[in-house]
Amino acid sequence: MGKKADMGDAVLEVEHLTKRYPVKKGLFGKAAAQVHALEDASFTVHRGETFAIVGESGCGKSTTGKCVLRLTEPTEGTVLLDGEDFTKLSGEALTRARQKMKLIFQDPYSSLNPRMTVADIIAEPIDIAGTYQTRAERDARVEEIMGAVGLDLAFKYRYPHEFSGGQRQRIGIARAIVLEPEVVVCDEPVSALDVSVQAKVINLLEELQDSLGLSYIFISHDLSVVKHIADTVMVMYLGHTMELAGKEELFDNPLHPYTQALLAVIPQIRHERIQDKKILEGDVPSPTNPPTGCVFHTRCPRCMRVCSERVPQMREVTGGHQCACHLYDEDLTDEEREPVMARALAEAEEAPSS
Numbered sequence: 001m002g003k004k005a006d007m008g009d010a011v012l013e014v015e016h017l018t019k020r021y022p023v024k025k026g027l028f029g030k031a032a033a034q035v036h037a038l039e040d041a042s043f044t045v046h047r048g049e050t051f052a053i054v055g056e057s058g059c060g061k062s063t064t065g066k067c068v069l070r071l072t073e074p075t076e077g078t079v080l081l082d083g084e085d086f087t088k089l090s091g092e093a094l095t096r097a098r099q100k101m102k103l104i105f106q107d108p109y110s111s112l113n114p115r116m117t118v119a120d121i122i123a124e125p126i127d128i129a130g131t132y133q134t135r136a137e138r139d140a141r142v143e144e145i146m147g148a149v150g151l152d153l154a155f156k157y158r159y160p161h162e163f164s165g166g167q168r169q170r171i172g173i174a175r176a177i178v179l180e181p182e183v184v185v186c187d188e189p190v191s192a193l194d195v196s197v198q199a200k201v202i203n204l205l206e207e208l209q210d211s212l213g214l215s216y217i218f219i220s221h222d223l224s225v226v227k228h229i230a231d232t233v234m235v236m237y238l239g240h241t242m243e244l245a246g247k248e249e250l251f252d253n254p255l256h257p258y259t260q261a262l263l264a265v266i267p268q269i270r271h272e273r274i275q276d277k278k279i280l281e282g283d284v285p286s287p288t289n290p291p292t293g294c295v296f297h298t299r300c301p302r303c304m305r306v307c308s309e310r311v312p313q314m315r316e317v318t319g320g321h322q323c324a325c326h327l328y329d330e331d332l333t334d335e336e337r338e339p340v341m342a343r344a345l346a347e348a349e350e351a352p353s354s
C-alpha cells in the first residue's frame with residue numbers, strides 16, 4: 001500500500017503496453033531492426049497516487065510515459081483512462097481526454113516558448129481549449145494558477161529566460177495543471193535542478209497533489225527522490241518490468257536482484273538482502289538485440305540455468321508485491337535452478353560460434 005490512506009479508485013489502467021521503435025537503414029531504408037523500448041507493461045494508477053517508474057538510463061521510463069500520453073503511439077497494449085480506452089480515441093474525444101493527462105518535462109526551458117510571456121505560456125492550454133469566454137476570466141485563472149505554484153504575479157509579463165531553473169519548472173507545472181488534469185506524467189521533473197531547489201519543487205508537487213487530487217506518474221532515476229515522494233514503485237530494466245510494489249515494501253524488501261543492485265548503491269539504504277555492492281557490473285545490453293529469457297540474466301549475480309531460456313512472468317510474491325524473477329518460481333527443476341556465472345554466460349553468448 002502507498003503512504004496515502006485515501007488513495008482512490010483506478011484512474012489509469014495500463015495493460016500490456018509495448019513500444020518497439022523501427023531502426024531504419026538509410027533515409028528511405030526499410031526497418032532493419034527494432035528497438036525493444038517497452039515490453040508488455042501492465043500497471044494501475046489510483047486517484048491521488050504517485051506511481052514512480054525507476055531504472056537506469058535507457059530502460060524505457062520515458063517511453064512508458066510517452067505511450068501513456070500517446071505522444072508516441074504504442075505498438076501494442078491499452079491505456080484505460082477513467083475506464084475509457086484512450087488508445088482508441090480520435091478527434092474531439094481524444095482532444096477532450098488529452099486535457100485529463102498532462103506532462104511535466106525534465107528541462108522546462110526547452111519546452112517553454114522563449115517569445116511568449118509567462119502569462120501567455122500558462123494561458124495557452126486554456127486559450128486552445130476555449131475554456132473561458134472573457135479575457136478577464138482567463139487572466140483571473142492565470143493569476144490563480146501562478147499563485148498556486150508560487151510565482152510572483154509581478155512576473156506575469158516576463159519571459160522564460162528571465163527566470164531561474166526552479167521558477168521555470170514552476171511555469172511548466174502551472175501550464176500542466178491549468179486545465180485541471182487528473183493525471184500528470186512528471187518526467188525527471190527535478191533532475192536538472194540544484195538539490196536545494198529540488199526539495200522545493202517536490203514539496204510543491206505534493207501540495208498540488210493534495211489540493212487538486214492529482215495522480216502522478218513520476219519518472220526518475222533518482223531513488224532517494226522516489227523514496228520521498230512515491231506511493232508505488234515500478235522498476236524497469238531494458239524495457240521490461242522487473243518489480244512492482246508499494247514504496248515501503250519495495251525499499252524494505254526488494255526481491256529482484258536488479259532492484260537490490262539499484263538500492264545497494266544508495267548510501268542511506270542498508271539491507272540484509274543487499275550484500276554485494278559491485279553486482280551491477282557490465283553494460284546494459286542493446287535494446288535492439290536484448291538477451292533471451294530474463295533480460296537481466298547477463299548481469300545477474302543470482303543467474304540460474306533457466307534464466308537465459310525462459311522469460312520470467314510478473315507474479316505476486318507477497319501481498320501486492322509483484323516480481324518477474326525465476327528465483328520466486330517454485331516449479332523449477334533442480335537442473336533449471338543450477339547457478340550460472342552471469343558474465344561467463346554473457347561472454348559465451350557473445351562469442352562467435354565456430
Ligand SMILES: Nc1ncnc2c1ncn2[C@@H]1O[C@H](COP(=O)(O)OP(=O)(O)OP(=O)(O)O)[C@@H](O)[C@H]1O
Pocket residue numbers: 021022035036037055056057058059060061062063064221287
Ligand atoms: N524515437 C526513438 N527511436 C528509436 N529509439 C528510441 C526512441 N526513443 C527512445 N528510444 C530508445 O528506446 C530505449 C528506451 O528509451 P527511454 O528514453 O524510454 O529510456 P529512459 O529510461 O527514459 O532513459 P533516460 O533516463 O536516459 O531518458 C532506449 O534504448 C532509447 O535509445
